[in-house]
Amino acid sequence: MTETPASSRMTREEAVAVALAGGDPAWLAGLRQTALSAYREVPWPSSARDEDWRRTPQIDKLDPAKFAEPQDLGAGELPPYLQAALDGPLSAGDISAFVISDERGNLHPSQPVAPRAAYPIAQELAGGLAAEAEVWQSVAGKVAPPGLRKWISLNTVRTRGGACVHVARGQQPEGYVRLLHGVSQGSASFPRTLIKLEEGASLTVVEEWVSPADDPSLLAPVVEVELARGAHLTHVFLQQCGDQTVVQSTVRAQVGQEARYDVRWNMVGAAWQKSYFEVLMLGEGSDTRLVGLCVGRQRQHYDVQTLQDHVARGAVSDLLYRVAVADRSRSVYAGLIRVEEGAQKTNAYVQNRNLLLSPQAKSDSNPTLEILANDVRCTHGSTAGRIDDNQLFYCESRGIEREQARRLIVEGFFADVVDSFPEGTLRECGRGVVLEALEELARSGALASTSRSA
């Protein structure tokens, strides 16, 4: 475990904070200073001490000093990987607003996507924060307080790009908001997304996390969501990072009375990842559905930690996370359902299913329950296993070759996750990410039949 020395790095953080705060409104400069103090105070995590990191050692992969300073590529110039992502299948959909960022901050492509919304739902981070200070003061650093974790404070200090997404009361814009966050050049990017839906508003947001192949960058987004009474947010994460990229993300939401939060995530790519999805059920009768998948290959390491915190009574939360690990990859999952005192009539569920595609792949599953109320229904289930021989036999007896059969079975394993994506372009994109990952597995021979280890 590397205990990161405080001194030299802090000076740099401080310099960055001060430089960034130069252009910030006073409240934001204050928040960055608070975050800087928090970053200094919170010790560097250790897999020996911190339960969160017990199964994910090598935390020094996240050491910010390891990454290069962002290079200026010239204004408006998109690096090829971002241009490719921009022109990807999502561009075909019904886009209501669009924001793009990388390690340099928000970018302005020379051929911007023309959003069709009548009013600006989404703005670049700096513009949004300046324009609607009173809105974002109650979200930024409030949903995800800097002191909660070292990486949240670091993001708060260093973020220079991202998006502010705000939907006024009762508004229900069509189509989806597209947020594209990239990182390259071996640097570190700290995008920040702030989403606020006023009472009765409804919106779909899709966030893409991308990086080029063979690029040892760090992508460390923080996403804060606040849903007022009766609001409904569908929040899709499509991650397609390069195989050398390190990802550390936090998605944290406060769900109000009778509001609904639908989260879908596809995790593919990245060498090493630690991701948090945390939902605070603050309003009575709120409803959250978290559905995600992950495909691991080679020596990839994916650590996902989820929280369904039931503060208000009568709320429902439901999580399904499906993982397939091939080669020597490893998945770590920890999911906590916490029911606070007084949160009666809670109904919460966690399901984690792990498919082991190679004898060397490994999955850790740790769903947990902390229940401080009694009139509740809280359940979790977890399974780990390899491809069922009966299913293989069924396919083979119908003339499907073994490798193809294995591919079909894995595809089928993910079917209910993919089918839960919003119909249309988003579902097709979600399916596309899975099929591409399976293609990659097939190409590398990871789907070829494994012989039992003696």
Added chain:
Amino acid sequence: MAVAAKDLTKDYKYGFNDGDEFVFRAERGLSPEVVADISRRKSEPAWMLEFRLKALEHFRQRPMPSWGADLSGIDFDDIYYYVRPAEEQGRTWDEVPEGIKRTFDRLGIPEAERKFLAGVSAQYESEVVYHSIREDLEKLGVLFCDCDTGLREHPEIFRKYFGTVIPPNDNKFAALNSAVWSGGSFVYVPKGVRVEIPLQAYFRINTESMGQFERTLIIAEEDSFVHYIEGCTAPTYSKDSLHSAVVEIIAMPNSHVRYTTIQNWSNNVYNLVTKRAIAKEHSVVEWIDGNLGSKVTMKYPSIYLMGEGAHGEVLSVAFAGDGQHQDAGAKVIHVAPNTTSTIVSKSVSKGTGRTSYRGHLKVYPKAHNVRSSVRCDALLLDEQARSDTYPYMDVEAEDVQIGHEATVSKVGDEQLFYLQSRGISEQEATAMIVNGFIEPFVKELPMEYALELNRLISLQMEGSVG
């Protein structure tokens, strides 16, 4: 459901004390001198003294666990680590000092022995005061005695296995036990011998601020079978006592060991126990673990499936009433291929009681064709009750079938309504539902224990509905 807070100690029928009954008591607190004194009084060989002192050193260096239950109430300097209740161990109840015999009479031990036990061991404070085993079993070479006698009279077997399953540096409380252990049971079942009737040990703490540190070692040779039952009670005092046992089981190929615990300590006992079994080829190890008493229990019976085809089973029930924290669970480590395991945990929290299931299931890379299922159900009876579930699952093999399920809920309104509509009172109905909930556990107990457990549960449930 409004619930009247209930003073549990009021109904704890084993809460009586017999005044101080001892012939020797070590001074309060823990030191190398106290440890050396225990060893000297037991006339132990030098290696054991050395073992104890090393363990003491480890205990001192090891920090308190930062997880699990709140142990801040334990004052290690305010505990009597060794209390010798009598000069000699009795082979008949008449040889047991009158006061102590009366205690066990009140607990019903001699009566139970006559009825349905093959051997009985009764530990009072630090020493086993009564011991017997049926002659026919003795003739077959079955050894059942306290651990001190095991060390003295069967040194070869004892030393070969002692501390091999749970080394002193395993955890802080195993280290403490290793330093000051006294009493407990030593069971040796020779090859091919099946002990069809249970052996029983009964543990009683009587002195205030007493620490009981029994040590149990069970060796079941090939093709043998043994069922060992332990029960425990203590008087209710205002000061807390500490019970920290270490239990080691070695199940040789094709053997079958069943270990049943009905833990019913009074609500001022910290019960911090390390229990572990090693299961060789095609052997079966079962922990049947009932936790009803104590202030705080931290106990996670574990099974290391070392031999191909071995099977492990943990079946546990925890009941936490007001102020109690039952932090129980199970660990199964699949080391060998074709091993299977089942964990079923049932817990009930009432009043301000708190139950936690803490488990660990691990499958090593070479352990292919492993099957395991873990099921935890929790029932919450009151608003202030709390239940936690922390199962860990580490799977490093591909060819496995692992399933885990947990549920937490309250007593079903429909079930209550159904019973009440048939004229059963709410309290009775709730007790029936709780009894039904723990049924899978109760049916594994010998009849007498099942009846006793049902009675204990209905005692705990009394006044729970108002």
